[in-house]
Amino acid sequence: MQLIQTGYSGMTLLVDLNRDRLYTLGMVGMALAGGYWIASLIH
Secondary structure, three states: OHHHHHHHHHHHHHHHHHHHHHHHHHHHHHHHHHHHHHHHHHH
């Protein structure tokens, strides 16, 4: 039982770290798209 709980908490940590990484990549992508859109309005 202890092994299952330890494995579950480790898996939860990995999922949380990867979710944070996906959010970061998504925000960078949105920032680049927004910058491209604003530049297209100015130019």
